[in-house]
């Protein structure tokens with residue numbers, strides 16, 4: 666019997682950058698995000714004697730398969746620790762159908778690995794909590810721990826290096842606050858250094874320790890409060906501060922990672938002018954690429970979308986809050 670799960674990317678408001686343990690993807694600090702409603706990925710799995718991973722839209726390279734192999738091994742170890750020793754006896758047939766264009770700054774790995782984790786929990790018929798499923802998702806991609814949840818997700822960290830010391834949780838569901846993400850993609854070039862490699866070098870930035878302290882001391886809580894109180898001004902201040910802080914860390918690590926382009930800075934500049942002159946509730950945030958995410962409220966959506974569509978030679982996507990990983 667096969668199982669199919671649909672998932673979507675989430676976009677971080679407090680960014681996850683750097684691990685305490687790279688192998689287990691134990692995050693160095695907590696993070697928060699909004700789960701999008703689109704574009705989505707469908708992952709179908711079935712028991713198999715040996716691992717097979719196929720994707721309709723992407724050629725699976727050896728290192729992609731190796732990442733799934735590793736994730737499954739870690740997942741088996743985690744399931745054993747929960748008392749599900751032989752739940753995944755052999756391996757899996759994994760088939761991926763993605764509606765997410767690759768390398769445009771929408772984390773397809775967060776959608777794929779959250780869908781895989783949720784599908785495994787269904788296939789083995791284990792009585793796992795969403796938080797436990799989020800740990801399995803994190804073993805494949807750190808940010809995937811947040812896409813298990815609809816609405817606004819987060820990762821909290823605990824002391825030590827236990828496999829469940831970074832756990833996803835839900836701040837509020839998708840009906841709480843109907844924010845939009847208007848996505849401006851200035852370039853569709855494949856990025857040279859991906860997040861996994863970047864996380865592993867984050868500690869080499871002299872700014873890293875201060876960044877973690879600021880998140881722990883106030884940023885994470887301010888962001889959670891802003892979401893719960895639907896306080897857009899507060900969300901804007903903390904999300905933009907944290908985004909630029911992560912990029913400072915990236916740019917000062919060794920080797921330096923410059924993900925933002927001239928186009929990114931031009932767009933940010935224009936967004937600041939626009940919101941000042943028209944008093945629009947809109948904020949910008951960027952992940953590991955030049956793509957600009959413009960989060961806004963219902964009242965600002967039309968104006969922000971018009972601004973985005975007026976950008977020459979950029980691809981535009983529009984999304985809103987989504988329901989998280991679910992069976993289809």
Ligand code: DP6
Nearest residue numbers: 677680681806807808860861952953
């Ligand atoms: C900048 O979850 O993509 O988007 O665990 O190696 O897959 P891996 O990393 P990933 O890192 C996300 C980095 C980020 C910020 C964020 O989403 O929090």
